[in-house]
Amino acid sequence: MLKYSLLCLVISAAPVTTAFAAETQNVSPTIVWEKTFDDAATKAKSAEKPVLLDFFSPT
Amino acid sequence: MTYPDAAVADFINNNFIPLQINVQSGSELPGKYRVFWTPTILILNSQDTEYYRFNGFLPPDEFIPQLQFGLGKMSLEMQNFKTASSRLKLVVDKYPRSDIAPEAQYWFGVSEYRAAHNVDALLSAWRKIKKDYPNSIWAKKVSYVKD
Numbered sequence: 001m002l003k004y005s006l007l008c009l010v011i012s013a014a015p016v017t018t019a020f021a022a023e024t025q026n027v028s029p030t031i032v033w034e035k036t037f038d039d040a041a042t043k044a045k046s047a048e049k050p051v052l053l054d055f056f057s058p059t
Numbered sequence: 060m061t062y063p064d065a066a067v068a069d070f071i072n073n074n075f076i077p078l079q080i081n082v083q084s085g086s087e088l089p090g091k092y093r094v095f096w097t098p099t100i101l102i103l104n105s106q107d108t109e110y111y112r113f114n115g116f117l118p119p120d121e122f123i124p125q126l127q128f129g130l131g132k133m134s135l136e137m138q139n140f141k142t143a144s145s146r147l148k149l150v151v152d153k154y155p156r157s158d159i160a161p162e163a164q165y166w167f168g169v170s171e172y173r174a175a176h177n178v179d180a181l182l183s184a185w186r187k188i189k190k191d192y193p194n195s196i197w198a199k200k201v202s203y204v205k206d
Contacts, residue, residue, distance in 0.1 A: 029068040033079035037088060037107065040078035044105035050133060052075035052126070053101040055082050055094045 064119040070126060075102075102129040110136055124150050124157035135166055140174035161192035165200065 033054075034040040040051045061067055071077050082089045082097055092101060092109065102111040111129035131146035147170060150163035168184025171177055185201040192198055 028063075028065045029072060031062055031068050031071050031077050033077050035079070037078060040076045041105045041107065044076040047076060049074060049076050050110070050130070051101075051103040051105065052071060052077045053088070053092070053103055054077070054079045055089055055092075055097050055099040055101075056079060057082055057097040 061117065061119055061122050067119045067122055070123050074126070074130060100125075102126075102133055104133075120154075121157055121159070124154035124159050124163075127154070128159045128163050131163065131170075132166065135170050135173075138173070140170050143170040144174065155191070161188055161195035161197040164188050164192070165197045 034043065037051075037053075040053075043049075044051045080086050080088050082094060088094075092099075092112075096114055098116060099114050100112060101109050103109055110133035113125055113129075117125060127146060127150050131143050131150060134140075134143035134146055144167060147163045147167035150157070151160050151167065154160055164184060164187055168181045168188075171184060172181035182204055185204050186206060188195065188197050188201055189204070189206065
């Protein structure tokens with residue numbers, strides 16, 4: 001009975017853990033763009049990093 | 060596309076504060092930085108001084124070396140030669156087949172020279188351009204250096 005219960009637990013948990021693992025693996029970094037130079041400059045000064053400014057045209 | 064690439068996003072997040080401006084948004088920044096084509100990418104300090112720029116789409120394997128090179132040029136112009144040398148050498152060592160590598164090697168030599176007025180370091184760096192990148196314009200710029 002105990003063996004049967006453990007088997008059921010493993011089988012029922014498997015899809016959850018598999019889904020969690022898949023979700024974790026698919027997380028890729030994204031770029032959070034600032035929208036104004038003032039905001040970017042404030043963060044750049046605080047973080048002691050340069051600003052990467054990308055001028056784009058909407059497609 | 061370049062920005063969705065994980066390595067590109069990581070590099071930008073680790074090294075920059077990213078700012079994106081739509082040139083059709085009415086922002087004054089395109090005029091201020093004389094932007095006439097997109098994409099135009101600039102590296103600025105927090106006081107809005109421009110240190111490096113390039114235009115046009117690049118795939119990730121060229122985009123990241125360009126950004127690394129831009130960081131090196133920024134350090135060089137700020138006369139922080141130790142950091143400049145480190146960043147420029149990294150371009151050549153990590154991305155030796157990238158299109159920016161010969162130029163990085165050129166400025167690496169300049170940085171080494173400016174750091175300690177070491178002529179041998181300059182000539183050694185430049186000879187490496189002739190040897191490793193003989194068909195680049197940077198090899199022509201140092202073609203007068205004896206092997």
